[in-house]
Amino acid sequence: MDKQSYVDLHIHSTCSDGTMTPEEICQRAAKRGVSLISICDHNCIDALPRLAAAAEKQGLCWIKGVELDCAFENRVYHILAYGFDEKDAVFASLVRENRRKLDRMSIDLLEKMEADDSRVSMADFLAYENDPARGGWPALNYFLDRGIARDFDGVMLLYGKYKCSYAKAGFVSVEEACRAIHQAGGFAVLAHPGYSIKGDRGQYVAQIRRLFTCDLDGIECIYPLHTSWQTQDASDFCRQRELLMTSGSDCHGEFQKTYAGGILDIGVNKTQLAQLHLGDISIEGEFTEE
Numbered sequence: 001m002d003k004q005s006y007v008d009l010h011i012h013s014t015c016s017d018g019t020m021t022p023e024e025i026c027q028r029a030a031k032r033g034v035s036l037i038s039i040c041d042h043n044c045i046d047a048l049p050r051l052a053a054a055a056e057k058q059g060l061c062w063i064k065g066v067e068l069d070c071a072f073e074n075r076v077y078h079i080l081a082y083g084f085d086e087k088d089a090v091f092a093s094l095v096r097e098n099r100r101k102l103d104r105m106s107i108d109l110l111e112k113m114e115a116d117d118s119r120v121s122m123a124d125f126l127a128y129e130n131d132p133a134r135g136g137w138p139a140l141n142y143f144l145d146r147g148i149a150r151d152f153d154g155v156m157l158l159y160g161k162y163k164c165s166y167a168k169a170g171f172v173s174v175e176e177a178c179r180a181i182h183q184a185g186g187f188a189v190l191a192h193p194g195y196s197i198k199g200d201r202g203q204y205v206a207q208i209r210r211l212f213t214c215d216l217d218g219i220e221c222i223y224p225l226h227t228s229w230q231t232q233d234a235s236d237f238c239r240q241r242e243l244l245m246t247s248g249s250d251c252h253g254e255f256q257k258t259y260a261g262g263i264l265d266i267g268v269n270k271t272q273l274a275q276l277h278l279g280d281i282s283i284e285g286e287f288t289e290e
Helices: 022-030 046-058 089-114 120-127 138-145 152-161 174-183 201-214 228-241
Strands: 006-011 035-038 065-072 074-080 187-190 218-222 244-247
Touching: 006 022, 006 065, 006 201, 006 244, 022 035, 022 244, 035 046, 035 089, 035 174, 046 065, 065 174, 065 201, 074 174, 089 120, 089 152, 089 174, 120 138, 120 218, 138 152, 174 187, 187 201, 187 244, 218 228, 228 244
Parallel strands: 006 035, 187 218, 218 244
Antiparallel strands: 065 074, 074 187
16 A cells, blocks of 8 residues: 555444444455545444454555544534554543443433333333344334334434433543543544534634644544535645544445435545545554655
């Protein structure tokens, strides 16, 4: 791999809510000409050992990654952690606790619904066998299979109706997440700001500035759902401050592959390593500076 190689630093596996195993991700990346990848599952680093073996088999380079749900100003933003020591006790504990809170959202929803919807039973859910290859998460697929909701949007409406929202889940703050990531030797990158930040162009840049008071290291500037100005403004913000610049597809395999008018597939951004600034993020595998 060299500076002209294609890069995708935001992919999800069956270890969280994607439809592809780490092995299948590496196979697809190689097939699509992507040489550097990162699996960033939601609050989960279980894919790392399998990624290392599968990437080596396919001749790929890889970066350790995870996507964390983080609270800031009563909203939840996604922070991508890269190049960390997964054995760091504080960081590993933070990831596990964040995952527990994410899963707890669904348990809270099921408990509330069981009280007033005869179709919902906690015992039935606990006996339900979810197939990770479908993507999504157990409660989502349970609601679909039991006919309680017709589609993804219908399930998300249930979380809102019963007040089991991301904002109320108690996720780690952006500031605390950055501190733990840095302690573990990693780097904290703001994921898909154009998707997460609502408002006009001025509000977009202003919110990025506020988020960077939390000691973030960079931005996922190139993203399939970004507009041209969202990409440009994020890139300018990073260049002016010598911050990290990354690119990711947010691919979940076949789960929500077409989303909000975009296609989320490995390598869809066609980003070369030379277009990015990864700084001191540790790259595993055969990498050259050519």
